[in-house]
Amino acid sequence: MCFGVRDAITLARRTAAQQSVTVLGQLVHNQGVLEQLHREGVRFAESPDEVRTDAIMITAHGASDKRLTAARLTGKKVIEATCPLVHYAHRELRMLLVTGYHPVIIGQRGHVEVNGLTEDLDECDIILTEDDVAQMIERPKFGVVAQTTQPIDRVRRLTDSLRRRFPKSEVLLQDTVCRPTKERQQAAVDLAQQCEVVVVIGGSNSNNTRELVQTCLKHCKRVHHIQSSAQLEENWFSADDIVGITAGTSTPDWIIDGVVQALKSLEQKVTSSTELAAAAH
Ligand code: SF4
Structure with a gap:
């Protein structure tokens, strides 16, 4: 996860522990993280008029002066998590x-x-x-x-x-x-060039994740965009494949770790079913 999104999530959590807060828009393009924040008391709204909490938070994506003014006119405390x-x-x-x-x-x-x-x-x-x-x-x-x-x-x-x-x-x-985007894009190119399959983890509405998918597709034919390990499919892989994993800037470590673990279990399954098929011949 890039520092901009990580800092915004930390700020939302810290604020929610002290006062009621509503984030304008999606703090992070990842459903799992949004649900977790909701459980911790963070609320979400699209427009300042819908906000019923003490504070309004602007996401790491930033906002126009018009939108900031509309937020301030509600009389609520406005907290900016805009990435530097x-x-x-x-x-x-x-x-x-x-x-x-x-x-x-x-x-x-x-x-x-x-x-x-x-x-x-x-x-x-x-x-x-x-x-x-x-x-x-x-x-x-x-x-x-x-x-x-x-x-x-x-x-x-x-x-x-x-x-x-x-x-x-x-x-x-x-x-x-931004530098995290440049580094991630270059790493994705290097990865895709070495792999038979690439799994890209990130929200379906995350722009940088979709861009990573497009970048990987230029260097590898079998690229799959998933949001969590639950979407992995066994038939995407065969026993000899080298599988690469990359993730968008708003994908938390615990989702990536879950995919790594699920792929390791799949690896054993795919390998043993290939061995069984070979033995049957
Ligand atoms: S993707 Fe780049 S600009 Fe956006 S929050 Fe992360 S570091 Fe900041």
């Missing part, structure tokens, strides 16, 4: 704006972090594909930032496309992809 690396992306975007660049955000439209980056802007482009670049109109200066969990090679590729499409424009990229 998301704050960095906000600061870089603001610098680009004040120096006259048209803002371009490489990220998933509608994702809470992207909403936090864009909700205060009068205009901006949110792009994720070459088609998105093709639909943009020319501006003298483009200032590019990325959602922190985007693969860095996509960010560079789309920035290059922008430069090719608008050769007369200045295109400035501020690299806001």
Whole structure:
């Protein structure tokens, strides 16, 4: 689990032990962790109007000034668990704006972090594909930032496309992809190149987990995205397979450990059933 999500969970737990608190949105894209936090008293809501607790917490994904103001107007205590690396992306975007660049955000439209980056802007482009670049109109200066969990090679590729499409424009990229994402993506490439099967553990709505799946698929044909050990299937594996495991930034250690244990049990089962089949021949 990355430090940003881990710190946000710790803050939610510590706050819930002292006062009632509601988190706006999903603190972490992992159902198991959310259920555990709920049992510890943490409440969740989508909008400040729904909050009935003493305090409101903003997630590690951050929030726009508009959303922060709406939270403060409820009169409740507002606690920010925004990751420092998301704050960095906000600061870089603001610098680009004040120096006259048209803002371009490489990220998933509608994702809470992207909403936090864009909700205060009068205009901006949110792009994720070459088609998105093709639909943009020319501006003298483009200032590019990325959602922190985007693969860095996509960010560079789309920035290059922008430069090719608008050769007369200045295109400035501020690299806001966070270090945990970069390290995890590179580790996933190294892993997938060595394995016959890769199991990626993480929430079905976790952007960085889905990106890990896509990255692994470029280097390994058999990639399975699961949320917990309960979703592992025996028929995905055969006795000689080297199986790699990776996980999104919001996957806790106890879920990963559960998958490792389940895979070890499966390994024995798959190996012995292969031996039985060989003996029968
Ligand atoms: S994925 Fe990166 S930016 Fe997001 S919370 Fe983790 S460290 Fe922070």
